Amino acid sequence: MTHAEDALEVEGVSKTYATVRAVDDLSFSVAPGEIFGLLGPNGAGKTTSIRMMLDIIKPDAGRISVLGGPMTEATKARIGYLPEERGLYEDMTLLETLLFLAQLKGLSRQTARERAESYLNEVELWDAHDLKIKALSRGMNQKAQFVAATMHEPDLIIVDEPFSGLDPVNTRIIKTLLYRMRDRGAAIIMSTHQMHQVEEMCQRILLIDHGRRVLYGPLADIRRQFASNAVEVDLRGELDQVPGVAHLAPRNGGYRLLLQDGVRPEQVLRTLVDLPDVTVERFERVATSLDEIFIQVVGRRPADEETTAV
């Protein structure tokens, strides 16, 4: 991918507040048509990074290119932002709010109204369009804010905890909308602590800690990099000791086997198949979850290392 194709390009960006280096020499890029995970523990510098991307605050050093250049007023109309801290005008009705925000993004009143009706129907909120924002439940508010951030169909969407406060049904609705926006070619940056959502939705991730990039690249590569040397098996028969296995633990009617260093899973599979009185029904390499990777990487701070899986 060349830089010209990037929806967002961040190069060597730093920001210091007094003596605290909130963001330190951060670089990454996001391409159109991808959902990009922006991860990090609390206070890692995610919000500061997002605010710099959105030109709310200026970086001390580095360069940020948004949709092909520096942020301009015209660029702002092509950006959608769902902040973590929700805030719509409580004394306005839902429809008034959406029309107001969409018009600020450059939509005509007529188009804004058509889009609002369509999106509200999609997120099952049209019946509430005349209610004041303060009368909406938390989940409704979350969906309303999502619609407000995306109904102008931006090319770059930044969503901070988009599923917060949503039940599984509403989570599915928002996911469907995000996938559709991605398929339309929008670049989506998703900041969340819900790792399972990142695993399901994101193609690439950036993990920052103490303002620095500690993990960056395709999610599949990163997971491979952190893959554990363990397998899970379901079988008929009993296991006692298996050559090449350092530790063996019963688990959910099967076993989890921790392999000795240098032993490959297929070697152990061959051994198991050859064992008398044992029939292998399932054999699966244990994938390390993003949750575990997150804890591993963030837990071994403040090492100055970075793992890049580009």
Add this chain to the structure above:
Amino acid sequence: MRKIWLIAAATYRRQARSSRFLFLTFALPVIMVIAGAVPLLRAQGGAAAAVGYVDGTGQLALDAAAPADGGPALIAYADLAAAHAATARGEIAGYLAIPADYFEGAPVAYYGDEEPNFELQAALTARMRRALLPDRPDWALARLDDPSDVTYVARDTGDAVATGPAMVVRIVAPIALAIVFAIVVMTGAGQMGSAMALEKERRSMEMIITSLAPRELVAGKVLGMTLLSATQVGVWAVGAGIAIALALAGAADPSAFSVPWNVLLWAVLLGAPGYFLYALLAAGLGMIAGDNQQAQQLASILGVIGLSPLWFTGLLINAIDGPLAVALTLFPLTAPIVALIRMALTEVPTWQLVAALVAIILALLGSVWLVGRVFRAGMLMYGQRLRPRQIVRALRDA
């Protein structure tokens, strides 16, 4: 410009629907109109009730000395007991007891169930005057009620200042405009800080600011609040106009009152940019404030500075062209009020008014720059309580 209008319209709509705004805007004119209508309603309550009198001097024929404009009928009684009995029967509202030594200076007493109001007292005084001079022609008696309106004409400029209604307009108009400015600044511009702080507190600003430049947001808010203040002043002006018209109905000649165009011109020239200056500064303070409560505290400091000339009115009047008065005329935050107060009492040199206007405009331009910087600093201080050191740091980091 479209975004500024969108922000202004949204600000206007939201604020105009608030019960606080509706109460402030409409309660005052309603009170004014009711107060103005009271004399008219009382006048329409029917002819004034008859009043009796007992003339101890035997020389004052009050009943025969009815002035051209009527007034209560006066009925003579031979003695106090007869007048008292008539009052008890409800035939008269009360009676005057004129003592025998009235000509030597003894006071007149009025006996009744209610204290005589202003109109009755005036009518009785006019009757007494006519009764004292029964052989004078009507024109002389009418002139005696209103011997002279003095018009002062300045020898050098030829400017004329009349007493009576014209003098009232000359003094009251600038002071009333100064008070209106003070109220509008407190209720409109002063609320800017709260509006910005609430925007921050409720986190709506973070989303809005990704759609427009900070200056557009601030400009839209200021414009919306200005339109709101204009609406408020407009409603008050209509209410005041109706109240004055009702109060003066039949009591004064409207042609005696002239519009003080010079005062109005300077009130607008100094008041409009002065209002924007307050609104901008309040917006900046609202951005720095950690929450709405703190924004109101900061706005009150601004209000104290703005209203300080009203507290020093005594000092200003004593030396209306003195150094303090001139300095406050040239200081942007006090210029509109002080200039108007001085215009009520003296001829303010034009150069001072022009200099005040220039000072306000320069301060306005400076505050546009400052508020832009404060805006970014405020975004860094999301949800934080105000501490001076933090503000300085945030301004530096912004």
